[in-house]
Amino acid sequence: MTDSSANLIRKQILDLVAAYYQQAHASRPFVPGQTRLQYAGRVYDERELVAAVEAVLDFWLTAGPRAEAFEQRLAEYIGLRHALAVNSGSSANLVALAALCSHRLERPLQPGDEVITPAVGFPTTVAPIVQNGLVPVFVDCRLGTYNLDPAQLEPALSDRTRALFFAHTLGNPVEMEPVMEFARTHGLYVIEDTCDALGSTYDDQMVGTFGDLATLSFYPAHHITTGEGGAVVTDDPLLARIARSVRDWGRDCWCNHDSPPEGACGRRFEWEIPGLDEPYDHRYLFVEIGYNLKLTDIQAAIGLAQLDKLPDFIAARKRNFARLYEGLKPYEEFLILPTWSERADPSWFAFPITVRPGAPFTRRDLTIWLERRNIETRLLFAGNIVRQPGYRHIEHRTVGDLPNSDLVLRSTFFVGVYPGLDDVHIAYVLEAFADFFGCAT
Numbered sequence: 001m002t003d004s005s006a007n008l009i010r011k012q013i014l015d016l017v018a019a020y021y022q023q024a025h026a027s028r029p030f031v032p033g034q035t036r037l038q039y040a041g042r043v044y045d046e047r048e049l050v051a052a053v054e055a056v057l058d059f060w061l062t063a064g065p066r067a068e069a070f071e072q073r074l075a076e077y078i079g080l081r082h083a084l085a086v087n088s089g090s091s092a093n094l095v096a097l098a099a100l101c102s103h104r105l106e107r108p109l110q111p112g113d114e115v116i117t118p119a120v121g122f123p124t125t126v127a128p129i130v131q132n133g134l135v136p137v138f139v140d141c142r143l144g145t146y147n148l149d150p151a152q153l154e155p156a157l158s159d160r161t162r163a164l165f166f167a168h169t170l171g172n173p174v175e176m177e178p179v180m181e182f183a184r185t186h187g188l189y190v191i192e193d194t195c196d197a198l199g200s201t202y203d204d205q206m207v208g209t210f211g212d213l214a215t216l217s218f219y220p221a222h223h224i225t226t227g228e229g230g231a232v233v234t235d236d237p238l239l240a241r242i243a244r245s246v247r248d249w250g251r252d253c254w255c256n257h258d259s260p261p262e263g264a265c266g267r268r269f270e271w272e273i274p275g276l277d278e279p280y281d282h283r284y285l286f287v288e289i290g291y292n293l294k295l296t297d298i299q300a301a302i303g304l305a306q307l308d309k310l311p312d313f314i315a316a317r318k319r320n321f322a323r324l325y326e327g328l329k330p331y332e333e334f335l336i337l338p339t340w341s342e343r344a345d346p347s348w349f350a351f352p353i354t355v356r357p358g359a360p361f362t363r364r365d366l367t368i369w370l371e372r373r374n375i376e377t378r379l380l381f382a383g384n385i386v387r388q389p390g391y392r393h394i395e396h397r398t399v400g401d402l403p404n405s406d407l408v409l410r411s412t413f414f415v416g417v418y419p420g421l422d423d424v425h426i427a428y429v430l431e432a433f434a435d436f437f438g439c440a441t
């Protein structure tokens with residue numbers, strides 16, 4: 001087959017894929033009560049499908065040219081020098097934390113060192129702390145923001161404290177000034193779990209750019225999706241190199257998809273390594289205890305198409321949030337509505353609500369009411385993680401009794417603001433709340 005006939009077939013396939021999208025995927029009309037209003041989901045059109053099929057036709061499969069382009073665009077968007085694509089936000093958290101344990105750092109985290117982290121959040125923010133032999137020290141959250149309470153940092157401190165690892169909960173930026181001040185004063189590493197907060201800013205600075213490392217998730221619920229997927233971002237070249245190695249089997253080599261046989265370093269076969277007798281092939285030099293957590297090129301192709309839409313996605317999330325906030329204000333007697341720092345501009349992941357203690361109904365009553373009307377609800381992840389069966393028995397410390405985290409466990413949930421929802425959907429959600437309060441109060 002000639003190149004031109006292959007190109008012709010390729011074009012026909014891609015045109016058909018776009019036509020297929022219109023027939024098979026394009027959105028269906030909203031039927032109140034029958035259409036399920038997801039809290040989040042994939043928002044895509046023929047461009048993602050075409051990009052994915054192009055990547056399949058090229059059949060690179062593993063992380064290749066598209067993964068590298070995706071990393072570059074992510075780094076540019078966040079405003080940092082390095083982005084490493086990985087296969088989930090949880091993997092990103094694992095890579096970021098493991099990187100801080102590297103023997104190549106001057107002051108690596110050591111087994112038994114303590115990491116301050118909020119008790120409210122997603123389990124895989126905490127899991128890597130435990131998996132790396134470190135001790136989580138749980139602090140309480142503030143109700144309304146559901147972020148770590150900066151006033152709890154000082155009481156959490158001990159002579160083993162070495163790092164802070166926290167999420168910007170549901171896209172709501174942590175009060176970064178006191179947190180970074182605390183970290184600087186005590187020489188602590190900071191990892192920002194930015195999985196829910198792509199595009200959020202604090203003092204006009206993108207979250208994810210304050211700490212030593214930050215993480216992103218591209219699971220479909222998040223601001224952009226690659227199906228499964230995530231990234232680690234950092235401005236520090238050494239941390240980037242270590243994180244890359246941790247992601248890529250522990251190897252030292254940083255060759256990319258089109259590196260020449262003599263390697264990106266230009267001297268692949270001439271590395272003099274103490275303890276290895278002769279010049280060594282750098283591709284097979286292992287300097288970290290690594291994993292393989294890379295993204296595929298097909299996922300990256302979808303991510304590149306999604307990045308083009310990110311500004312519109314963020315605007316839609318903010319618009320939906322604002323409409324819900326206005327519409328739910330009349331029920332503040334019974335519901336704690338979200339709050340955020342006046343220095344923050346959140347790129348919301350979702351709309352959190354806490355049923356106030358003493359309300360004449362429970363969270364369960366309200367979420368069942370909404371779900372029966374086909375409005376999806378979700379709990380604020382693990383609630384108070386110390387109470388989850390998988391985490392009850394881990395070595396840890398807490399600051400006080402974590403009363404707010406317990407309230408979150410009992411009484412907080414969220415509804416969606418994702419770009420798949422429009423004004424008609426939000427009006428339907430608000431009507432369901434109005435009916436509930438008409439009956440329940």
Ligand SMILES: Cc1ncc(COP(=O)(O)O)c(C=O)c1O
Binds near residue numbers: 090093121
């Ligand atoms: C704050 C936070 N961190 C980490 C993760 C894990 O991301 P993933 O589902 O891509 O593993 C999530 C998932 O939603 C999350 O919300």
